[in-house]
Amino acid sequence: MGDDHGVAATGERADSRFPRRVYDVGDEPDARASLANERTFLAWIRTGLALAASGVALEALDLDVRPGLRLTAALLLVALSAVAPVLAWFRWAAVERALRLRRPLPASPLGPLVALGAAVAAVLVLVGLLTA
Amino acid sequence: MTELPPGAQAERTALAWRRTALGVAAGALVTGRLAAPAAGALAYVLVAAGAVVAVLLSWTATRRYRAARRALASSPGQDGPGVGLPTALLAGLAALTGLLAGLYVMTTG
Numbered sequence: 001m002g003d004d005h006g007v008a009a010t011g012e013r014a015d016s017r018f019p020r021r022v023y024d025v026g027d028e029p030d031a032r033a034s035l036a037n038e039r040t041f042l043a044w045i046r047t048g049l050a051l052a053a054s055g056v057a058l059e060a061l062d063l064d065v066r067p068g069l070r071l072t073a074a075l076l077l078v079a080l081s082a083v084a085p086v087l088a089w090f091r092w093a094a095v096e097r098a099l100r101l102r103r104p105l106p107a108s109p110l111g112p113l114v115a116l117g118a119a120v121a122a123v124l125v126l127v128g129l130l131t132a
Numbered sequence: 133m134t135e136l137p138p139g140a141q142a143e144r145t146a147l148a149w150r151r152t153a154l155g156v157a158a159g160a161l162v163t164g165r166l167a168a169p170a171a172g173a174l175a176y177v178l179v180a181a182g183a184v185v186a187v188l189l190s191w192t193a194t195r196r197y198r199a200a201r202r203a204l205a206s207s208p209g210q211d212g213p214g215v216g217l218p219t220a221l222l223a224g225l226a227a228l229t230g231l232l233a234g235l236y237v238m239t240t241g
Binding site for chain 1: 133137139141144145148149151152155156160162192196204213214215216217219220222223224225226227228230231232233234236237238240241
């Protein structure tokens with residue numbers, strides 16, 4: 001009604017949005033919840049970029065850290081940075097689906113995984129610094 | 133009922149897209165700079181591609197702002213192509229950046 005975009009606001013199917021697995025089920029959630037889900041995904045993307053930058057910086061900056069430990073920490077960080085965005089997207093889709101179905105939000109390995117990986121990398125760098 | 137001003141939600145989301153665009157632009161610059169010794173002219177292609185993606189992400193920010201305003205203005209039906217595809221492409225790009233970072237770490241380390 002009065003929609004200047006010509007899209008019928010009937011709430012019926014004809015929803016062409018990707019991915020189908022999300023948009024073929026349930027009903028449109030509160031837009032604020034959807035937007036928050038979107039922002040959380042974007043925050044994870046930026047976290048992933050920061051992890052990549054940290055891993056590269058460890059090797060690029062010629063730090064006085066024991067090389068073996070430094071390399072291990074850098075590899076751990078860049079591995080997380082390659083995995084986190086993919087998990088973040090599936091997490092976004094799973095949350096959006098749960099919102100549409102009015103179900104509790106699903107658990108995700110993303111937070112614990114990144115927290116644990118970053119903590120281990122930090123310990124490796126610390127030990128590498130002290131034993132350099 | 134305490135209704136939050138809908139503009140704030142839309143604006144926050146657009147800003148999240150904008151700072152992600154900035155992050156991608158910075159990431160592309162660093163990637164190009166670090167790849168330059170090995171990749172030569174290809175490094176410029178990397179930086180240019182990153183700039184294009186950053187512009188596309190900024191455009192997505194504006195698009196999402198308008199879509200969010202419409203959705204929050206309680207026209208209940210959905211419209212527009214949705215956010216699934218841009219987010220998937222962005223996730224792929226970020227994962228690729230991570231793999232390139234891994235390549236760098238393994239070749240220098």
